[in-house]
Amino acid sequence: MQQVIVSKGSGQFYTVPEVCQMLKVDRKTVYRLIDRGLLKCSSAIRHKRIHSASMEQFINTSVYGGAK
Secondary structure: OOOOOOOOOOOOEEEHHHHHHHHOOOHHHHHHHHHOOOOOEEOOOOOOEEEHHHHHHHHHHHOOOOOO
16 A cells, blocks of 8 residues: 655645545545544634644554554
């Protein structure tokens, strides 16, 4: 399995639909991951935005068992 790198810079944020596409999961699943603290998001504006570093950390720890 090839490691996925989603980080495009220190200030990159993704919308929930973008995260759904990247992880190939339903919208409800992304919101559950946010509620459980597995994905960190910013809700400073009306819509949630997930930081690329949070996505990368989630993928590395969940899919690859913490290996870098």
